[in-house]
Amino acid sequence: MRDDFCAFILTHGRPDRVTTYNTIRKHGYTGKIYVVIDDEDKTEDQYRERYGDEVLQFSKAEIAKTFDEGDNFNDRRAIIYARNACWKLAEQVGCKYFIQLDDDYSRFDWMLDKFAFACEVKVNQLDWLFTNLVSFLCKTPFHSVAISQSGDHIGGRQSSAVKSAQAKRKAMNSFVCSTEKPFQFVGRINEDVNTYTSKQRKGVAFMSFMQARLTQKQTQSNSGGMTDLYLDSGTYVKSFYSVMYCPSAVVVGSLRGGGTRNGVDNNKPRLHHSINWNAVAPLILRDDIKKGPRKATPISAASEV
Numbered sequence: 017m018r019d020d021f022c023a024f025i026l027t028h029g030r031p032d033r034v035t036t037y038n039t040i041r042k043h044g045y046t047g048k049i050y051v052v053i054d055d056e057d058k059t060e061d062q063y064r065e066r067y068g069d070e071v072l073q074f075s076k077a078e079i080a081k082t083f084d085e086g087d088n089f090n091d092r093r094a095i096i097y098a099r100n101a102c103w104k105l106a107e108q109v110g111c112k113y114f115i116q117l118d119d120d121y122s123r124f125d126w127m128l129d130k131f132a133f134a135c136e137v138k139v140n141q142l143d144w145l146f147t148n149l150v151s152f153l154c155k156t157p158f159h160s161v162a163i164s165q166s167g168d169h170i171g172g173r174q175s176s177a178v179k180s181a182q183a184k185r186k187a188m189n190s191f192v193c194s195t196e197k198p199f200q201f202v203g204r205i206n207e208d209v210n211t212y213t214s215k216q217r218k219g220v221a222f223m224s225f226m227q228a229r230l231t232q233k234q235t236q237s238n239s240g241g242m243t244d245l246y247l248d249s250g251t252y253v254k255s256f257y258s259v260m261y262c263p264s265a266v267v268v269g270s271l272r273g274g275g276t277r278n279g280v281d282n283n284k285p286r287l288h289h290s291i292n293w294n295a296v297a298p299l300i301l302r303d304d305i306k307k308g309p310r311k312a313t314p315i316s317a318a319s320e321v
Contacts, residue, residue: 017047017143020112021150024072024105026052026098027119031062036121043124045142052098052105072109074101086203086210086257096207099191103198113150116191123231127169134172145228149192152225159197159215162187162224166231185297187212187222190230203257209289213262216297255289265295 023045025036034051041049051067053060054076063071076097083100099116106114124139139145149161165188169175188208199220203210212222258266269290 017045018113018147018150020110021146022048022050022106022109022111022114023117023146024050024052024098024102024114025117025119026095026102027063028053028057028093028095028098029059030119031059031066034066034119036117036119037067039121039123040117040142043138043142044140044144045146047143047146048109048111050105050109052102054097056092072105074098074105083200084202086205086260089204091204094204094207096201096204099201099207102193103195106193106195112196113153113192113194115146115149116193118189118232120233121230122233124163125229125231126227127164127229128227139228146192149225150194153192153194153197158221158223159193159199160187160222161192162222163190164224164226164229165189166229168224168226169229183226184224185212185216185222185293186224188224189232203261206254206257206289209258209266209291210261213258213266213291213296217262217265217295221297252287255287258289258291262296265292266290267292 023040025034027034037049037051050070050072051063052072052074053063055073056076057063060071060073074097076092079097079101080092083096085096095118102114102116106112124142124145126135126137126139129135145163149163152158153161164184168184186209199211199215201207201211202214216222252268255268259268267290268287271286271288
């Protein structure tokens, strides 16, 4: 793996459940790994005992001064602080590129082959995948590229992702970034949606790479981390942060599905954000490829033809 790249695993309060660390090693990643914790984590000593010099720590209070949290609740149980700290941490360890990962990933799979046919094959060369995502980031105007999630492939072979084989203009969970293309996540809760909706309207582009997929534990099923915050605030509050940041394109709507988990029937409607993508990421043609206004053909010239 290239020496100017590292993987940041963002975690809090669960030193014995950083599943992602072993997962990416098993899937063929040989590069640098750093476990990122904050200075308010009471389990800091346990992290250092397990991961030693691979633990990086930042100040939540200091990072909070640098971006818009979107509220005045003074509750810092959120991942956004770690996300925004990563650019300085990357410079600290001498890396130009990095990927932000949650701590609960269990698997990486290829979902589309080179002919865009549906498949599900374990990724055994994460070095190759990460290297090519970095290369893509360098050669395009995108500020961050993410790996798709299980929910992006609902429907299997009949899903829109498989049928179109296109990238999605969203980015969640895994963010491949460059210190030369810095940006700030905004909004204490639902920070990924807040950011890729509000920023893309200003030309800061994001996308998800659909050929690969990561699998993680379902939201609110893994105690610690941000689970307690989601349980306390509920999905309405979570989704409404995105409405605040991008009211012209995001609304709170009703979502069904999810089966039964922890004794809760998730097939009942629940509140969730709904995005109008035509308002978030309009398709604007460059001036050099626009056809321009159509000119009327003179009658004399038409008659000659």
